[in-house]
Amino acid sequence: GQQLNQSPQSMFIQEGEDVSMNCTSSSIFNTWLWYKQEPGEGPVLLIALYKAGELTSNGRLTAQFGITRKDSFLNISASIPSDVGIYFCAGPLGNMLTFGGGTRLMVKP
Amino acid sequence: DVKVTQSSRYLVKRTGEKVFLECVQDMDHENMFWYRQDPGLGLRLIYFSYDVKMKEKGDIPEGYSVSREKKERFSLILESASTNQTSMYLCASSLVPYEQYFGPGTRLTVT
Numbered sequence: 767g768q769q770l771n772q773s774p775q776s777m778f779i780q781e782g783e784d785v786s787m788n789c790t791s792s793s794i795f796n797t798w799l800w801y802k803q804e805p806g807e808g809p810v811l812l813i814a815l816y817k818a819g820e821l822t823s824n825g826r827l828t829a830q831f832g833i834t835r836k837d838s839f840l841n842i843s844a845s846i847p848s849d850v851g852i853y854f855c856a857g858p859l860g861n862m863l864t865f866g867g868g869t870r871l872m873v874k875p
Numbered sequence: 876d877v878k879v880t881q882s883s884r885y886l887v888k889r890t891g892e893k894v895f896l897e898c899v900q901d902m903d904h905e906n907m908f909w910y911r912q913d914p915g916l917g918l919r920l921i922y923f924s925y926d927v928k929m930k931e932k933g934d935i936p937e938g939y940s941v942s943r944e945k946k947e948r949f950s951l952i953l954e955s956a957s958t959n960q961t962s963m964y965l966c967a968s969s970l971v972p973y974e975q976y977f978g979p980g981t982r983l984t985v986t
Contacts (some may be wrong), residue, residue, distance in 0.1 A: 809918075861972055863920075868917065
């Protein structure tokens with residue numbers, strides 16, 4: 767089963783609003799990754815985090831590797847309609863990646 | 876930019892048919908992966924490969940096999956397709972094991 771829990775499961779926001787979502791695990795992870803999947807497409811890697819406490823930005827996106835190493839956060843500032851999609855967190859489990867269930871983001875123009 | 880391509884975006888097959896899904900990456904990545912994605916179940920790993928002719932089972936390998944004869948190509952084979960294999964299939968590749976780059980996906984329908 768899934769090791770990573772994402773919340774919220776879905777969000778419906780107004781264009782221009784900031785967005786926060788998070789991912790938690792009962793296990794410690796040494797790497798956190800955030801992906802975005804648009805309808806009908808494969809996931810696209812947004813940000814990779816490798817160090818506890820690390821804060822990394824990619825344009826309007828900022829992700830943080832939690833100090834406990836059991837969580838990670840993704841923030842999107844000043845959302846726009848093209849931010850629509852499903853955002854997945856992922857972390858290594860042995861030789862494989864395990865994915866959260868995703869946060870579906872909908873943006874109202 | 877990393878480019879991962881999949882042979883078909885949409886595929887419709889009949890129960891019992893042998894199905895080949897092809898994936899090609901152009902970045903000389905060692906690692907390649909096949910996932911299926913289903914509503915409510917997220918992404919589940921079927922098989923992965925860390926080298927040519929090498930394969931390892933993921934979480935749900937039953938009913939599937941794979942082939943990696945060349946570094947850039949990783950094929951997923953459904954020996955005898957069944958309706959419960961109707962799904963979105965995603966291929967990924969990576970240089971560093973965890974930074975995986977995905978293809979656009981193949982939506983397979985088995986009737």
